[in-house]
Amino acid sequence: MSVRKASHAGTWYSGSKVQLNEQISLWLKNPIIKTEATKAIISPHAGYTYSGSTAAYAFKNLIPSKIKRIFILGPSHHVHLDICALSPATFYETPFYNLKIDQEIYEKLRKSGKFKIFNIKQDEDEHSLEMQLPYIAKIMEGFQNNFTIIPIIVGSLGYQKEIEYGKYLSQFFLDEGCVFVISSDFCHWGHRFSYTYYDQSHGDIYQSIEHIDKMGMNIIESMDPQHFNKYLKEYGNTICGRHPIAVLLQILKNVRQDQQCSIKFLRYTQSNKSKTFHDSSVSYAAAIATTEL
Numbered sequence: 168m169s170v171r172k173a174s175h176a177g178t179w180y181s182g183s184k185v186q187l188n189e190q191i192s193l194w195l196k197n198p199i200i201k202t203e204a205t206k207a208i209i210s211p212h213a214g215y216t217y218s219g220s221t222a223a224y225a226f227k228n229l230i231p232s233k234i235k236r237i238f239i240l241g242p243s244h245h246v247h248l249d250i251c252a253l254s255p256a257t258f259y260e261t262p263f264y265n266l267k268i269d270q271e272i273y274e275k276l277r278k279s280g281k282f283k284i285f286n287i288k289q290d291e292d293e294h295s296l297e298m299q300l301p302y303i304a305k306i307m308e309g310f311q312n313n314f315t316i317i318p319i320i321v322g323s324l325g326y327q328k329e330i331e332y333g334k335y336l337s338q339f340f341l342d343e344g345c346v347f348v349i350s351s352d353f354c355h356w357g358h359r360f361s362y363t364y365y366d367q368s369h370g371d372i373y374q375s376i377e378h379i380d381k382m383g384m385n386i387i388e389s390m391d392p393q394h395f396n397k398y399l400k401e402y403g404n405t406i407c408g409r410h411p412i413a414v415l416l417q418i419l420k421n422v423r424q425d426q427q428c429s430i431k432f433l434r435y436t437q438s439n440k441s442k443t444f445h446d447s448s449v450s451y452a453a454a455i456a457t458t459e460l
Contacts, residue, residue, distance in 0.1 A: 170256060170265060171256035171259050172291055204457040205229055205457055206458045207346060207455070208456070209412065209453065225453035231306055234310070240350065242407050248283070248322025250282065251281065261300045264308075268317065272315075295407075321410045329417050341458075352408065373440040383402075438450075
């Protein structure tokens with residue numbers, strides 16, 4: 168048994184089971200459940216102090232009793248990839264309990280030839296997947312022996328590869344009991360992120376940031392992957408999970424011939440209301456994707 172350690176516990180979120188349980192339980196009290204047909208969510212992956220309350224709006228809409236497998240797609244922040252990667256571990260550690268990686272599905276992914284395997288250090292250095300794990304463990308605590316996870320690190324894919332991965336993963340998307348968690352923050356604004364787009368017609372800098380983020384969110388809600396790709400090229404918005412989001416849009420494009428699909432954003436926040444070019448901020452958003460026959 169190989170266990171990937173919760174390497175960001177105690178820094179990005181509390182390593183104390185009691186404290187973490189209190190925080191997440193409090194955040195989950197606020198959102199209202201919008202649907203029982205949620206097949207995917209978009210959730211932020213910053214430190215919980217900044218984005219934990221926003222993530223609750225997405226996770227609240229997952230129905231634990233219906234879930235058997237959870238695909239988790241997050242971007243690679245430290246290792247350059249032009250494909251997707253899998254974990255070498257068999258379990259992911261959280262302060263609550265260990266999450267079991269679905270080796271049956273992993274074997275199918277490995278045999279496809281579309282995925283490389285991270286080493287354990289690369290896996291533990293990456294936070295985009297780990298930040299989803301405590302929430303997953305918390306909402307699934309009553310069913311912890313009844314589900315598995317399928318963590319996938321998504322590289323800097325070109326548009327054609329986003330199409331290919333979307334088509335390949337769509338075979339799992341419609342499986343009963345399968346949900347997808349897409350890990351992404353939104354605009355990273357400021358000199359330290361090398362992104363200072365500012366349209367003064369929308370007010371202060373933070374209002375301009377919100378405008379460009381919500382432009383992207385509206386396009387995501389339209390489920391048009393080509394339009395999303397064009398938007399990213401035109402505005403350069405630093406949505407770090409843009410490739411996992413694009414793969415989700417391609418998945419939905421493939422399944423829409425069989426099911427009605429929709430994406431709805433439920434929450435949007437910023438780490439700081441930037442007003443000068445000395446400021447910086449990161450944006451966070453929570454969304455759900457639903458399907459109906």
